[in-house]
Amino acid sequence: MARMWDRMLYALWGVATLAIGIAIYLVFLHAPEERVMGPPQRIFYFHVPIAMMTFLAVFVLLVGSLGYLWTRQRAWDDLARAASEVGLLFCTLVLITGPIWAKPAWGVWWTWEARLTTTLLLWLLLVGGQMVRSYATNRDQGARLAAVVGIVAALDVPIVYKAVDWWRGQHPVLFRPGAGRALAPGMSETFSFCIWAFALLFALLLALRFRLARIEDRTLDCVERLSAG
């Protein structure tokens, strides 16, 4: 069983590496230049898929947290832990790539717009969850409290988004439902491919972190059993 898992991980690693390689080729050599924004627009092929994966990570965090509180099986907590860490990494990348694009496009590094503000608040909540886990006095407590913070954070994301959207808005909307494709053909296929490439990268990182968390757990179990005996 473990062997099969490892083999699948290697396969995923190979496919994800290949996909990211192709994505880089498509973004810089295949996709046509955007007429108004020029080269900086290309960051959008990385920025948007990473943002999508951030929100997928938050969903996995919610599932893992609920699963842990429900069943008390360590595996669920390991999933939540992996999702919150990979989610924090991707969220950080979103917050870095966004301003790099915003400066030439909007003329400012930062603006208090719904998606930006939501992403920043999500980042703070994910950091808060990490802090709670690391301050906890033992593993079970850390898992439980981080699960509670994870659930609140995940449920809060849509509310924060909606609230800040009402507060103010100016993010470019590329896909409005029913409005048809707004992207040129070369751009649209590059964009679709990038989403899949980053989904594979996300799956790989999540699987690796999950596997590491399982190993950590087993090690700590052994330590606890040895020190008890």
Add this chain to the structure above:
Amino acid sequence: MSAPGFGRATYEVAAKDLRLEWRTFESLSSAIVFSLIVLVLFSFAFGFSAAREFGVDRIVPGVVWTVLAFATVVTVARSMELERRRDTLTALFLAPVDRGALFAGKLVANLVKIGLLHGTVVALAALFFDFDLLEVAAPLALVLAVHALGLTELGTLFAAIATRVGRGEALLATLLFPASAPVFVSAVKCTAAVLSGRGLGDEGRTWLLATVGFDVLYFLVALGTFEFVLEE
């Protein structure tokens, strides 16, 4: 003797907290003095005539809610810190009652304290920034109550978490402020609408209704998860 029901347990926990507060005035006195200091700091930061220059509805809502947000952190953190000192949180957890009732009781006691705090802070703000409090008292009280509820619900839950890991206000603020951002935004909007003298208006009413929705959601989430926080 049978175990007390949800309502009875909520009442007992809240009454215990309030009795303690009544005898010592420990958390309210520190929160009120703290609020007063921050209000004075704001007056220094913006200049004493800022409210007259920019208009009361531009300055006061932001100042009042920033003060109230921090004072809320001080108050709810205190109520849990007291439990931690002699490990009475564990004793509460062992009581044969619904764990949700422990949250509800803590919440009720915190709400009473925070209600008094709100009254004091708003009265002080009216004094410092010179606006007619009596004219807007009724709609302002409604706005304060609806938003205090959301802030205190999340505050009570997160204060328990911060206390459990042995950290105080800093961790509580880190968790509470991002999570309660929607309530905070709405609070400032609604307060500004009320203070402008034109009433809540359509936008204000939408915000207020949305916040009632947030309050319900936060209450249910906190009620459901509080038990896992208390567990040893």
